Amino acid sequence: MANLLEQLLTLATAGTVMISSALTAAAPHNDINGLLYLQNRQWRSGAAYIPELREADVKGKVREMRDDAAAALEQMAADCKAETGFHLVSVSGYRSYQTQATIYQRKVKNVGSQKRADEYVARAGASEHQLGLAMDLGWEYKEKGKLRLYSGTSNKFPNSAAGAWATENCWKYGFILRYQEGWEDVTGYKAEEWHFRYVGRENAEKIYANQMPLETYLILLRQEVLMDIVLGAEKE
Numbered sequence: 233m234a235n236l237l238e239q240l241l242t243l244a245t246a247g248t249v250m251i252s253s254a255l256t257a258a259a260p261h262n263d264i265n266g267l268l269y270l271q272n273r274q275w276r277s278g279a280a281y282i283p284e285l286r287e288a289d290v291k292g293k294v295r296e297m298r299d300d301a302a303a304a305l306e307q308m309a310a311d312c313k314a315e316t317g318f319h320l321v322s323v324s325g326y327r328s329y330q331t332q333a334t335i336y337q338r339k340v341k342n343v344g345s346q347k348r349a350d351e352y353v354a355r356a357g358a359s360e361h362q363l364g365l366a367m368d369l370g371w372e373y374k375e376k377g378k379l380r381l382y383s384g385t386s387n388k389f390p391n392s393a394a395g396a397w398a399t400e401n402c403w404k405y406g407f408i409l410r411y412q413e414g415w416e417d418v419t420g421y422k423a424e425e426w427h428f429r430y431v432g433r434e435n436a437e438k439i440y441a442n443q444m445p446l447e448t449y450l451i452l453l454r455q456e457v458l459m460d461i462v463l464g465a466e467k468e
């Protein structure tokens with residue numbers, strides 16, 4: 233990486249590349265309206281950000297998402313129903329900064345300290361739900377011959393018919409399973425089998441194929457973009 237930056241600097245000094253546009257291109261995690269914006273415990277956005285939202289046409293509650301994410305979720309839910317016979321259920325999509333602050337404060341009150349609350353709940357500005365690109369999913373199941381909706385969050389999600397299908401197929405619709413076991417040190421969150429993040433089909437396919445957290449993908453993507461700029465400039 234150091235080598236790559238040196239090459240970039242050399243090219244910039246020679247006037248071959250604009251260092252500022254190269255760095256912008258290599259930093260999709262900074263573009264709050266983009267699909268790869270990074271929001272986690274280290275990278276927090278302020279109260280001011282409110283995306284354009286609409287209600288996804290799926291079963292469940294709190295169905296607001298950004299339009300591209302909502303459309304992808306609708307397709308995923310429809311295909312899940314067609315292939316498994318069960319609905320995916322929206323549990324929690326968009327959450328405002330203020331809602332997240334309220335949830336966090338309630339958790340602090342319940343567990344007695346911020347340190348313990350941090351283990352379970354994101355602080356305001358640290359949750360992807362504020363971006364309108366995240367959805368917590370529940371599932372539909374059959375009980376005594378009747379179809380029922382489970383509309384909470386649970387690690388049993390992947391054991392349900394709809395959940396197993398979504399876990400396996402979400403990338404085809406541009407979603408990634410954002411927090412997985414073994415990734416806690418990178419993502420800062422415990423595994424959440426129900427939390428899906430929309431990143432677009434192309435990114436989701438690569439992330440799924442490589443089984444890596446979004447944070448790691450963003451670092452590799454940055455290197456790839458910078459490398460392309462260097463190689464492209466050297467060819468000219």
Ligand SMILES: [Zn+2]
Nearest residue numbers: 366367368427
């Ligand atoms: Zn979530």
